[in-house]
Amino acid sequence: MKALSQVGKYGLRALLYLVAYPPKNQYLSIREISDELGLSFHFVTKIFRELTEKGILISYRGPSGGIALAKPAEEIMLIDVIKALEGEDYFDKCLIGLPHCGTAKPCPVHEFWKEVKTKMQKNFSETSLALLGEKIRTMEVRLDD
Amino acid sequence: MKALSQVGKYGLRALLYLVAYPPKNQYLSIREISDELGLSFHFVTKIFRELTEKGILISYRGPSGGIALAKPAEEIMLIDVIKALEGEDYFDKCLIGLPHCGTAKPCPVHEFWKEVKTKMQKNFSETSLALLGEKIRTMEVRLDD
DNA sequence: CATATTTAAGAGTATTTAATCTTAATTAAG
DNA sequence: CTTAATTAAGATTAAATACTCTTAAATATG
Ligand code: SF4
Ligand code: SF4
Numbered sequence: 001m002k003a004l005s006q007v008g009k010y011g012l013r014a015l016l017y018l019v020a021y022p023p024k025n026q027y028l029s030i031r032e033i034s035d036e037l038g039l040s041f042h043f044v045t046k047i048f049r050e051l052t053e054k055g056i057l058i059s060y061r062g063p064s065g066g067i068a069l070a071k072p073a074e075e076i077m078l079i080d081v082i083k084a085l086e087g088e089d090y091f092d093k094c095l096i097g098l099p100h101c102g103t104a105k106p107c108p109v110h111e112f113w114k115e116v117k118t119k120m121q122k123n124f125s126e127t128s129l130a131l132l133g134e135k136i137r138t139m140e141v142r143l144d145d
Numbered sequence: 146m147k148a149l150s151q152v153g154k155y156g157l158r159a160l161l162y163l164v165a166y167p168p169k170n171q172y173l174s175i176r177e178i179s180d181e182l183g184l185s186f187h188f189v190t191k192i193f194r195e196l197t198e199k200g201i202l203i204s205y206r207g208p209s210g211g212i213a214l215a216k217p218a219e220e221i222m223l224i225d226v227i228k229a230l231e232g233e234d235y236f237d238k239c240l241i242g243l244p245h246c247g248t249a250k251p252c253p254v255h256e257f258w259k260e261v262k263t264k265m266q267k268n269f270s271e272t273s274l275a276l277l278g279e280k281i282r283t284m285e286v287r288l289d290d
Numbered sequence: 291c292a293t294a295t296t297t298a299a300g301a302g303t304a305t306t307t308a309a310t311c312t313t314a315a316t317t318a319a320g
Numbered sequence: 321c322t323t324a325a326t327t328a329a330g331a332t333t334a335a336a337t338a339c340t341c342t343t344a345a346a347t348a349t350g
Contacts, residue, residue, distance in 0.1 A: 001231075005307075029326070040309065043309055062315095065318085066327080091146060093147055096154050098158070101287075105284055107281070108277045113148075116264060141252050142245040142250070176296080187341070188340080191300095206295085206347060207296055207297080209296085
């Protein structure tokens with residue numbers, strides 16, 4: 001049960017590095033993140049560009065440029081990141097996708113599947129990047145390769 | 146959040162058709178199922194071949210041949226079908242896939258993700274194809290295109 | 291035995307996702 | 321003003337997934 005695509009996993013991981021180990025300078029360069037985590041610089045760049053477009057990151061070009069959170073980590077919820085990386089419809093997906101499906105006659109797995117999605121949605125909505133970053137720091141969780 | 150691949154969705158759907166509308170004869174032909182559901186005959190055939198290898202279906206070639214459940218529908222649990230179609234490791238997947246992850250220092254989403262997977266695993270283990278088939282029949286859920 | 295029907299097996303094609311590469315634009319610093 | 325550092329943008333390639341096609345094997349029936 002793959003919950004996230006590679007874009008989602010790498011994006012979240014790179015973002016968590018930024019949050020858990022915030023730089024002294026205003027901006028942290030993508031090169032440092034990708035080197036530190038052992039991820040492809042170009043791939044991370046592409047992912048971060050999306051996050052910048054979506055308003056989760058801000059970026060600055062040129063020497064000593066890089067990326068930074070657009071808002072305080074306390075105000076960015078995990079659900080925002082996942083929706084930005086996987087699509088706004090992330091929690092609207094159906095389990096078996098019957099063509100004639102409707103609320104009138106939902107298939108027998110619908111109720112349960114909705115419960116699962118609601119549980120995840122709730123949890124992700126309540127989890128801030130700040131909290132995740134702090135846990136990563138205090139538990140000394142390794143994000144690198 | 147895509148929980149099943151196309152193979153998983155189509156396979157489950159085709160299987161549910163067989164269970165919900167069992168044939169008079171011993172075997173139901175794949176052609177009838179694929180026509181009835183509007184799915185590709187070849188694709189369903191390929192999927193069913195896997196389910197036959199995995200011991201969920203039995204097949205019989207030649208005129209009036211087709212496929213049938215290998216066991217009573219009461220004894221086939223949804224989890225068996227999903228594991229057969231998506232892989233035995235379906236519930237072992239990780240949310241963010243940190244390379245150095247271990248039980249010693251789990252990442253901050255691990256506990257929650259384990260809960261979600263356990264909930265699904267439990268539900269799927271308790272749900273038989275017979276139950277799903279009956280609900281589909283009584284609720285008149287449409288499986289076709 | 292000949293033929294039609296059906297699944298088995300696997301090759302082949304198309305689409306989507308993942309990852310890489312190239313070039314341009316921006317900016318700091320000498 | 322020149323150069324180096326950095327992200328932006330998009331083209332290109334690679335790999336995985338989804339689907340299609342062809343041929344073979346099995347079996348019932350006339
Ligand atoms: S009822 Fe729900 S789970 Fe079932 S096919 Fe429709 S949307 Fe999907
Ligand atoms: S701790 Fe769990 S969720 Fe986190 S990276 Fe490891 S396996 Fe994945």
